[in-house]
Amino acid sequence: MTDQPQRAGFVALIGEPNAGKSTLTNQMVGAKVSIVTHKVQTTRARIRGVAIEGNAQIVFVDTPGLFQPRRRLDRAMVAAAWGGAADADITVLLVEAHRGVTEGVKRILEGLEEIGKGRTFALAINKIDKVKAEVLLALAKDLNDRYDFAETFMISAEKGHGVQALRAWLAEQLPEGPWLYPEDQIADLPMRMIAAEMTREKLTLRLHQELPYQLTVETENWEERKDGSARVDQVIYVARDGHKGIILGKKGETIKAVSQSARAELEEFMGRKIHLFLQVKVRPNWLDEKERYSEMGLDFKDGNA
Numbered sequence: 001m002t003d004q005p006q007r008a009g010f011v012a013l014i015g016e017p018n019a020g021k022s023t024l025t026n027q028m029v030g031a032k033v034s035i036v037t038h039k040v041q042t043t044r045a046r047i048r049g050v051a052i053e054g055n056a057q058i059v060f061v062d063t064p065g066l067f068q069p070r071r072r073l074d075r076a077m078v079a080a081a082w083g084g085a086a087d088a089d090i091t092v093l094l095v096e097a098h099r100g101v102t103e104g105v106k107r108i109l110e111g112l113e114e115i116g117k118g119r120t121f122a123l124a125i126n127k128i129d130k131v132k133a134e135v136l137l138a139l140a141k142d143l144n145d146r147y148d149f150a151e152t153f154m155i156s157a158e159k160g161h162g163v164q165a166l167r168a169w170l171a172e173q174l175p176e177g178p179w180l181y182p183e184d185q186i187a188d189l190p191m192r193m194i195a196a197e198m199t200r201e202k203l204t205l206r207l208h209q210e211l212p213y214q215l216t217v218e219t220e221n222w223e224e225r226k227d228g229s230a231r232v233d234q235v236i237y238v239a240r241d242g243h244k245g246i247i248l249g250k251k252g253e254t255i256k257a258v259s260q261s262a263r264a265e266l267e268e269f270m271g272r273k274i275h276l277f278l279q280v281k282v283r284p285n286w287l288d289e290k291e292r293y294s295e296m297g298l299d300f301k302d303g304n305a
């Protein structure tokens with residue numbers, strides 16, 4: 001650390017499916033935090049990973065469900081996802097070099113026109129290893145004619161070309177302020193969130209309509225064990241005492257079943273043994289906390305770690 005001020009903020013990665021968002025996150029964040037999920041699209045913005053660049057903490061967020069509006073429900077999700085991009089400090093649009101300006105890219109550009117005012121959008125043309133230089137330059141010009149990007153980067157997320165320049169630039173753009181996550185939690189943050197989402201998903205599957213509104217799952221503790229397994233402690237927060245019984249079920253049947261299926265899925269995902277411990281607690285004021293998170297530009301309290 002130098003005596004430069006600390007910086008921190010959210011960077012949203014958007015792009016068509018397969019544009020390379022996961023690969024890019026992995027490169028930016030480093031192997032340790034590279035576990036990325038394509039699971040449950042329930043939250044408005046999900047944390048993909050946290051990168052440190054000098055004095056800056058860059059939190060990469062995803063806007064799930066952005067580009068596959070199939071049903072009405074999905075359309076509502078698309079609107080929410082755009083909200084996620086709008087809330088980020090910087091949004092990076094990933095375009096695949098060899099596919100160029102597809103219909104999907106055009107739709108995204110239209111979206112940028114709508115929400116773009118006063119916000120920073122950067123362009124990252126990815127997979128440059130797949131095209132010749134002239135094609136690349138023509139595409140960069142074409143895209144910049146269509147939208148006034150703050151900066152254009154040409155990268156290969158897979159091979160790592162240009163990734164460092166992009167990360168350094170992002171770090172410079174972030175507002176000054178204290179880091180959002182303690183350093184010792186960064187490494188397993190995405191994993192904590194994924195694990196919480198898995199439990200929440202199992203609760204939903206089990207309880208359907210009965211699922212109490214205002215329910216959150218948080219991973220409170222993640223402990224690596226010497227034998228290669230991990231102990232994971234989660235709390236299911238409900239708003240009212242009466243909801244507790246619903247989650248527990250008769251003789252604790254419900255929570256037991258949920259715990260078993262969540263553990264099985266987590267073990268499969270991690271490829272190792274997991275000891276999962278679930279607790280149910282009443283936290284009536286969690287709505288206020290939710291607001292606090294929204295103020296930070298994120299609405300990830302549901303299913304958050």
Ligand SMILES: Nc1nc2c(ncn2[C@@H]2O[C@H](COP(=O)(O)OP(=O)(O)OP(=O)(O)O)[C@@H](O)[C@H]2O)c(=O)[nH]1
Binds near residue numbers: 020023127155159
């Ligand atoms: N040749 C080449 N392939 C790449 C590059 N970056 C990513 N890929 C490949 O593109 C495919 C999609 O990459 P992902 O990172 O999964 O894409 P994504 O945008 O996260 O996909 P979704 O989350 O499913 O929308 C993978 O097979 C990657 O290996 C690159 O720079 N060059």
